[in-house]
Amino acid sequence: MSARLKFPTHMKRHPIIALLTDFGSSDGYVASMKGVILSIAPHASLIDITHDLPPQDVRHAGYVVWSCYRTFPQGTIFVCVVDPGVGTKRKILCASIGGYYFLAPDNGLLKYVLSSESSFKSVDVVNKKYFAKNISTTFHGRDIFAPAAAHLANGIPMKNFGPAIRVAQSKKLFIRIDDSSKSRVNGEILHIDRFGNIITNCLAKSLPKSPKSIALRIGNRRITEQSLTYEAAGKGKLFITLGSSGLIEMSLKNGSAAKRLSAIRGQQVQFQLEHHA
Amino acid sequence: MSARLKFPTHMKRHPIIALLTDFGSSDGYVASMKGVILSIAPHASLIDITHDLPPQDVRHAGYVVWSCYRTFPQGTIFVCVVDPGVGTKRKILCASIGGYYFLAPDNGLLKYVLSSESSFKSVDVVNKKYFAKNISTTFHGRDIFAPAAAHLANGIPMKNFGPAIRVAQSKKLFIRIDDSSKSRVNGEILHIDRFGNIITNCLAKSLPKSPKSIALRIGNRRITEQSLTYEAAGKGKLFITLGSSGLIEMSLKNGSAAKRLSAIRGQQVQFQLEHHA
Amino acid sequence: MSARLKFPTHMKRHPIIALLTDFGSSDGYVASMKGVILSIAPHASLIDITHDLPPQDVRHAGYVVWSCYRTFPQGTIFVCVVDPGVGTKRKILCASIGGYYFLAPDNGLLKYVLSSESSFKSVDVVNKKYFAKNISTTFHGRDIFAPAAAHLANGIPMKNFGPAIRVAQSKKLFIRIDDSSKSRVNGEILHIDRFGNIITNCLAKSLPKSPKSIALRIGNRRITEQSLTYEAAGKGKLFITLGSSGLIEMSLKNGSAAKRLSAIRGQQVQFQLEHHA
Numbered sequence: 001m002s003a004r005l006k007f008p009t010h011m012k013r014h015p016i017i018a019l020l021t022d023f024g025s026s027d028g029y030v031a032s033m034k035g036v037i038l039s040i041a042p043h044a045s046l047i048d049i050t051h052d053l054p055p056q057d058v059r060h061a062g063y064v065v066w067s068c069y070r071t072f073p074q075g076t077i078f079v080c081v082v083d084p085g086v087g088t089k090r091k092i093l094c095a096s097i098g099g100y101y102f103l104a105p106d107n108g109l110l111k112y113v114l115s116s117e118s119s120f121k122s123v124d125v126v127n128k129k130y131f132a133k134n135i136s137t138t139f140h141g142r143d144i145f146a147p148a149a150a151h152l153a154n155g156i157p158m159k160n161f162g163p164a165i166r167v168a169q170s171k172k173l174f175i176r177i178d179d180s181s182k183s184r185v186n187g188e189i190l191h192i193d194r195f196g197n198i199i200t201n202c203l204a205k206s207l208p209k210s211p212k213s214i215a216l217r218i219g220n221r222r223i224t225e226q227s228l229t230y231e232a233a234g235k236g237k238l239f240i241t242l243g244s245s246g247l248i249e250m251s252l253k254n255g256s257a258a259k260r261l262s263a264i265r266g267q268q269v270q271f272q273l274e275h276h277a
Numbered sequence: 278m279s280a281r282l283k284f285p286t287h288m289k290r291h292p293i294i295a296l297l298t299d300f301g302s303s304d305g306y307v308a309s310m311k312g313v314i315l316s317i318a319p320h321a322s323l324i325d326i327t328h329d330l331p332p333q334d335v336r337h338a339g340y341v342v343w344s345c346y347r348t349f350p351q352g353t354i355f356v357c358v359v360d361p362g363v364g365t366k367r368k369i370l371c372a373s374i375g376g377y378y379f380l381a382p383d384n385g386l387l388k389y390v391l392s393s394e395s396s397f398k399s400v401d402v403v404n405k406k407y408f409a410k411n412i413s414t415t416f417h418g419r420d421i422f423a424p425a426a427a428h429l430a431n432g433i434p435m436k437n438f439g440p441a442i443r444v445a446q447s448k449k450l451f452i453r454i455d456d457s458s459k460s461r462v463n464g465e466i467l468h469i470d471r472f473g474n475i476i477t478n479c480l481a482k483s484l485p486k487s488p489k490s491i492a493l494r495i496g497n498r499r500i501t502e503q504s505l506t507y508e509a510a511g512k513g514k515l516f517i518t519l520g521s522s523g524l525i526e527m528s529l530k531n532g533s534a535a536k537r538l539s540a541i542r543g544q545q546v547q548f549q550l551e552h553h554a
Numbered sequence: 555m556s557a558r559l560k561f562p563t564h565m566k567r568h569p570i571i572a573l574l575t576d577f578g579s580s581d582g583y584v585a586s587m588k589g590v591i592l593s594i595a596p597h598a599s600l601i602d603i604t605h606d607l608p609p610q611d612v613r614h615a616g617y618v619v620w621s622c623y624r625t626f627p628q629g630t631i632f633v634c635v636v637d638p639g640v641g642t643k644r645k646i647l648c649a650s651i652g653g654y655y656f657l658a659p660d661n662g663l664l665k666y667v668l669s670s671e672s673s674f675k676s677v678d679v680v681n682k683k684y685f686a687k688n689i690s691t692t693f694h695g696r697d698i699f700a701p702a703a704a705h706l707a708n709g710i711p712m713k714n715f716g717p718a719i720r721v722a723q724s725k726k727l728f729i730r731i732d733d734s735s736k737s738r739v740n741g742e743i744l745h746i747d748r749f750g751n752i753i754t755n756c757l758a759k760s761l762p763k764s765p766k767s768i769a770l771r772i773g774n775r776r777i778t779e780q781s782l783t784y785e786a787a788g789k790g791k792l793f794i795t796l797g798s799s800g801l802i803e804m805s806l807k808n809g810s811a812a813k814r815l816s817a818i819r820g821q822q823v824q825f826q827l828e829h830h831a
Binding site: 050052054064066067070071072191194195232242243244 | 300301302303304305306307308309310311312313315316319320323332333361362363364365367413414415416419420
Binding site: 023024025026027028029030031032033034035036038039042043046055056084085086087088090136137138139142143 | 602603604624783808
């Protein structure tokens with residue numbers, strides 16, 4: 001198994017390491033990871049995805065990294081540390097997926113990314129040669145993830161980190177409605193963003209247009225209005241839109257759809273599709 | 278028209294792209310922009326101005342970029358995305374102003390910068406050659422602003438983005454009191470910062486010194502105490518100071534002047550100038 | 555006195571400047587510092603430690619920089635601006651400590667770093683040649699700290715900034731319990747992190763194991779349970795752990811120990827050590 005990807009030339013000189021944690025921005029935890037990385041791989045370019053995830057919210061982390069990883073150059077190394085099991089026997093994965101590298105605890109964080117790619121390779125990160133000398137029990141971000149990412153950026157093949165490991169790919173995290181012949185499809189709320197947009201797990205190439213129609217049922221509300229932009233939507237009206245990640249979303253112009261509907265992540269929603277043709 | 282600026286040598290190698298959005302720091306939106314930029318312009322240096330602006334607050338964004346852009350090296354590209362009209366027919370501007378580049382929606386975000394410079398050039402960003410292949414209706418930050426900024430960093434002249442466009446320069450966004458012969462000057466609150474400092478739209482080279490004096494009236498309060506430092510101010514007393522951007526500010530030592538005065542942005546203030554000479 | 559450190563080769567090309575301020579992330583203050591630095595030292599790599607410190611909280615700042623500085627490559631320049639005395643006669647220090655550089659107001663911010671190192675050199679930063687042309691009274695971060703840091707990154711020896719200055723090293727900021735022959739040791743709460751972990755000022759190489767034991771008294775509570783990981787701890791139970799900086803901490807699985815105990819920074823705690831051997 002050769003899991004070593006070919007980096008584009010500029011990546012060899014300035015490998016990108018993108019960081020996502022729940023460490024917040026008022027302590028020194030993220031800086032410690034950066035210090036370790038730059039000590040081992042001084043030419044790495046560090047990018048913060050976010051550190052302001054809700055503490056220990058593995059699903060939120062998984063959604064965020066899924067929503068942005070494909071915009072990055074091939075070879076980018078994503079270091080994802082939302083890790084309630086730190087210090088226990090939970091495994092740490094290094095995976096090459098779709099031309100990218102991911103380091104993450106084996107706790108489901110990568111499930112959205114994995115379900116979007118047809119093939120991937122992964123290893124169980126166990127080789128202490130690539131860890132800090134002294135490994136704390138509560139901060140593997142600094143003592144394992146950061147040094148491993150830096151060595152990867154330096155060109156160490158990921159197979160050196162440990163033995164190949166199989167990771168299950170979840171099915172049905174996303175649903176597709178484009179080709180659905182059903183009139184009702186059940187989905188759920190995958191994410192609520194800063195603006196209160198409700199992002200469902202329903203992928204669509206486009207919103208159904210007349211003579212087709214779509215209704216979105218959430219709680220005891222049924223929304224049928226569509227708008228492709230916030231501006232064009234009726235003031236104070238909830239509307240269905242196609243989000244920038246290809247997922248169907250529900251929004252409210254100049255307001256929070258989530259607040260209006262008291263919506264929470266994981267809540268069930270139902271799509272009602274009508275073909276009037 | 279040749280709107281192409283001459284970059285300093287180091288900028289050619291590491292062009293700076295400075296980002297300012299209202300996307301917050303807990304989603305993947307900012308990271309998506311960075312991924313797109315680095316995919317097109319791998320040598321760009323990315324700087325975050327801020328992403329924690331109040332959602333859709335175009336004026337706040339405009340003040341912040343005005344307050345810091347002149348500290349950056351010539352040739353820096355500022356990408357400003359606070360864009361309630363995303364996906365509609367609002368225009369996107371690329372402007373070269375005072376040796377800097379700015380990409381922003383044509384919604385007034387750049388008005389403070391524009392009013393501070395005597396000349397500028399701008400184009401209407403319409404050439405899809407420099408956009409993402411698929412353009413969402415709700416995330417032009419990723420699909421238009423980011424790729425355009427990256428191409429600009431790669432040396433594409435801004436005239437390639439679209440036709441020249443005239444942008445009106447607002448007058449009287451700032452007032453100058455140094456040379457004022459009036460005894461009363463009306464101004465307003467331009468910004469309230471993290472510390473509760475109240476920043477007015479009144480530019481001054483220095484605070485008037487005895488035998489001159491200045492009083493600042495806000496609501497039913499009249500403040501005459503001056504201090505050039507927080508430390509030297511009387512404890513619990515409001516004082517007038519000359520802020521770091523050359524604007525007259527009102528502060529409270531170890532406290533929030535804005536909270537004390539229930540001040541809000543846009544509120545009218547009045548400067549009373551006395552020349553006892 | 556030659557306080558000039560030898561940079562590793564890669565640091566010469568890409569010196570790291572790490573920034574820590576209480577300027578928050580919604581204004582243009584941090585960006586202004588970065589603009590100034592990049593104008594003078596275009597090849598500097600900028601790293602944010604944090605800007606979301608509680609305003610004017612010098613101790614919090616001091617703890618955070620202490621907790622992470624040793625992870626960075628030798629030669630890194632730490633710029634620490636939590637500076638209630640800005641514009642007054644308080645001194646600004648440039649210190650070389652343990653192979654690193656620090657710029658900070660002389661207000662105690664560096665006390666934790668200083669107490670961890672056996673020797674250091676420091677100068678009083680007074681040479682206006684390395685400051686901005688016009689120096690505001692309220693924003694030395696932009697007008698003094700940033701340009702001085704940039705010149706340091708460009709290789710200017712710190713002795714050029716001003717005369718050597720003695721800085722007192724505080725004793726007993728940390729206590730060591732490993733070799734303590736006492737059965738009771740008084741300590742205090744040094745920091746409370748984002749997760750509500752209570753970090754004491756008590757350094758230990760390891761937690762005492764049977765037949766030894768340790769009890770931690772805080773308020774009227776006495777905690778004896780130990781766990782090296784969050785996961786292994788009993789649900790809803792407070793436990794003692796050895797934190798990643800070598801300090802004894804108190805934690806609560808899936809919750810905030812600080813909230814549970816209404817703990818505040820500076821609060822006294824007592825360690826009770828028993829040697830049953």
